Amino acid sequence: xxxxxxxxxxxxxxxxxxxxxxxxxxxxxxxxxxxxxxxxxxxxxxxxxxxxxxxxxxxxxxxxxxxxxxxxxxxxxxxxxxxxxxxxxxxxxxxxxxxxxxxxxxxxxxxxxxxxxxxxxxxxxxxxxxxxxxxxxxxxxxxxxxxxxxxxxxxxxxxxxxxxxxxxxxxxxxxxxxxxxxxxxxxxxxxxxxxxxxxxxxxxxxxxxxxxxxxxxxxxxxxxxxxxxxxxxxxxxxxxxxxxxxxxxxxxxxxxxxxxxxxxxxxxxxx
Amino acid sequence: xxxxxxxxxxxxxxxxxxxxxxxxxxxxxxxxxxxxxxxxxxxxxxxxxxxxxxxxxxxxxxxxxxxxxxxxxxxxxxxxxxxxxxxxxxxxxxxxxxxxxxxxxxxxxxxxxxxxxxxxxxxxxxxxxxxxxxxxxxxxxxxxxxxxxxxxxxxxxxxxxxxxxxxxxxxxxxxxxxxxxxxxxxxxxxxxxxxxxxxxxxxxxxxxxxxxxxxxxxxxxxxxxxxxxxxxxxxxxxxxxxxxxxxxxxxxxxxxxxxxxxxxxxxxxxxxxxxxxxxxxxxxxxxxxxxxxxxxxxxxxxxxxxxxxxxxxxxxxxxxxxxxxxxxxxxxxxxxxxxxxxx
Numbered sequence: 001x002x003x004x005x006x007x008x009x010x011x012x013x014x015x016x017x018x019x020x021x022x023x024x025x026x027x028x029x030x031x032x033x034x035x036x037x038x039x040x041x042x043x044x045x046x047x048x049x050x051x052x053x054x055x056x057x058x059x060x061x062x063x064x065x066x067x068x069x070x071x072x073x074x075x076x077x078x079x080x081x082x083x084x085x086x087x088x089x090x091x092x093x094x095x096x097x098x099x100x101x102x103x104x105x106x107x108x109x110x111x112x113x114x115x116x117x118x119x120x121x122x123x124x125x126x127x128x129x130x131x132x133x134x135x136x137x138x139x140x141x142x143x144x145x146x147x148x149x150x151x152x153x154x155x156x157x158x159x160x161x162x163x164x165x166x167x168x169x170x171x172x173x174x175x176x177x178x179x180x181x182x183x184x185x186x187x188x189x190x191x192x193x194x195x196x197x198x199x200x201x202x203x204x205x206x207x208x209x210x211x212x213x214x215x216x217x218x219x220x221x222x223x224x225x226x227x228x229x230x231x232x233x234x235x236x237x238x239x240x241x242x243x244x245x246x247x248x249x250x251x252x253x254x255x256x257x258x259x260x261x262x263x264x265x266x267x268x269x270x271x
Numbered sequence: 272x273x274x275x276x277x278x279x280x281x282x283x284x285x286x287x288x289x290x291x292x293x294x295x296x297x298x299x300x301x302x303x304x305x306x307x308x309x310x311x312x313x314x315x316x317x318x319x320x321x322x323x324x325x326x327x328x329x330x331x332x333x334x335x336x337x338x339x340x341x342x343x344x345x346x347x348x349x350x351x352x353x354x355x356x357x358x359x360x361x362x363x364x365x366x367x368x369x370x371x372x373x374x375x376x377x378x379x380x381x382x383x384x385x386x387x388x389x390x391x392x393x394x395x396x397x398x399x400x401x402x403x404x405x406x407x408x409x410x411x412x413x414x415x416x417x418x419x420x421x422x423x424x425x426x427x428x429x430x431x432x433x434x435x436x437x438x439x440x441x442x443x444x445x446x447x448x449x450x451x452x453x454x455x456x457x458x459x460x461x462x463x464x465x466x467x468x469x470x471x472x473x474x475x476x477x478x479x480x481x482x483x484x485x486x487x488x489x490x491x492x493x494x495x496x497x498x499x500x501x502x503x504x505x506x507x508x509x510x511x512x513x514x515x516x517x518x519x520x521x522x523x524x525x526x527x528x529x530x531x532x533x534x535x536x537x538x539x540x541x542x543x544x545x546x547x548x549x550x551x552x553x554x555x556x557x558x559x560x561x562x563x564x565x566x567x568x569x570x571x572x573x574x575x576x577x578x579x580x581x582x583x584x585x586x587x588x589x590x591x592x593x594x595x596x597x598x599x600x601x602x603x604x605x606x607x608x609x610x611x612x613x614x
Binding site: 014016018026033109120 | 344351361363369376380
């Protein structure tokens with residue numbers, strides 16, 4: 001657009017606003033704070049978010065666990081690292097639901113009409129969901145410990161294990177940010193979020209060794225990020241070969257963010 | 272308001288030139304022009320689906336026009352959206368405030384996003400709460416607010432950014448009559464300090480009450496523009512309304528052909544004849560004589576000033592009540608808000 005009209009003198013009187021570089025961080029924090037207040041004031045949502053993984057722990061520890069044999073491990077020590085990964089992945093889907101709720105309530109329009117960084121609404125949402133995941137993972141470790149899980153590989157690797165899981169969850173949040181901005185309502189966001197997640201979580205090494213799966217499924221399960229992350233967390237908490245799975249998990253996470261964060265921001269920018 | 276470099280002279284604060292926008296086959300806006308002087312209240316009047324919300328979304332940088340230019344204070348909304356965003360405040364028909372946050376938290380958040388420091392945002396939030404009459408409720412979550420309080424918070428939220436242009440999209444849609452009156456008073460108060468306001472509404476009375484200048488749009492086009500008085504004067508100064516029993520409608524219409532200075536409109540359902548007149552007293556007396564001569568006793572007869580409803584009817588040939596539902600694509604995804612109710 002280049003048409004300069006007779007309004008040019010007024011244009012000169014208005015100082016052009018250029019967002020400072022710090023806006024990317026400051027605005028994301030302002031939005032993250034708002035989302036965290038929401039999470040803290042609606043504890044029932046947090047309870048729902050934690051009931052599901054707890055049920056999975058109890059189900060696989062006491063109902064199915066007896067008949068699942070993973071050679072060379074105590075099943076509860078095999079299971080809980082998998083559950084931690086499952087928890088952060090399910091937690092990431094809430095990014096889609098939260099954004100979709102904001103869209104349907106019109107608050108996203110208000111944000112889009114404010115002189116704020118275009119990435120901030122999405123960054124603030126994913127950061128808040130990361131903080132929520134930290135809380136839920138902490139809870140799962142507590143529940144896991146109560147049913148017999150133990151860290152067998154020292155403190156630093158244990159912390160690294162948690163960080164790896166949270167990293168994967170955060171990076172996947174950007175996929176769900178794009179989904180949340182693309183669906184018509186929160187109900188669809190819930191559904192569209194879970195659809196791609198189910199095959200990834202169940203066709204993985206989260207609950208059992210992939211060696212018992214048929215060959216074609218094994219081929220898929222072996223390379224996909226959730227298996228890689230579950231193996232990494234398992235190795236870091238229980239001992240064993242780490243490097244290969246860790247590098248795969250990091251590569252998957254970074255690739256996910258590199259592809260989906262720009263797509264989601266573009267989607268937000270264009271409405 | 273703040274001291275700024277912006278000259279609040281008679282220059283156009285909002286300037287729209289030939290703006291068009293289509294959603295697929297639906298032409299939401301077709302070459303709309305609009306010029307709003309600084310410090311005035313512009314009413315944008317039209318039925319659902321007329322294109323009001325589309326124009327608002329273009330001015331608020333939420334939507335790019337297919338053709339034409341829109342400028343706020345001389346700044347093109349597409350070329351420099353961040354500058355435009357720092358100049359405007361947007362409030363819509365769906366109270367876009369966060370229900371779990373308190374009123375104060377909402378305002379401080381918006382202040383921060385207008386690039387204010389934490390301290391300034393807090394001070395401005397306090398001032399705004401005072402002005403909104405929400406000081407007492409400031410630290411309660413918004414979900415405990417009444418509908419009117421919520422709407423006030425939404426309308427006032429952008430005040431923390433001290434916008435030069437306030438865009439109010441159907442500010443009273445869905446409110447009960449009492450709250451609507453309160454909201455009008457509140458909007459009058461807001462504009463008293465010289466903020467330029469663009470107000471969309473489907474209520475003729477609202478435009479009449481609040482706007483200095485009114486643009487009527489229908490099916491994406493500007494079909495009339497002027498002050499409320501100018502628009503009304505298009506109909507002649509006054510109207511004679513005659514209501515007769517159903518059987519007398521035809522004879523009454525025949526008897527009254529000589530009365531008035533323009534063609535009468537007939538509401539067959541209510542057997543009512545409305546006649547625009549130029550000399551009210553002479554025409555009223557003539558009407559009485561003709562009716563008496565024809566042996567017709569009207570059920571009701573009166574002289575009244577035209578309402579904007581009459582203007583709308585004469586401009587569009589439709590009543591404001593015969594509205595097409597707004598195509599979903601125009602409001603985008605915001606289809607989940609409260610259904611617009613009409614008085």
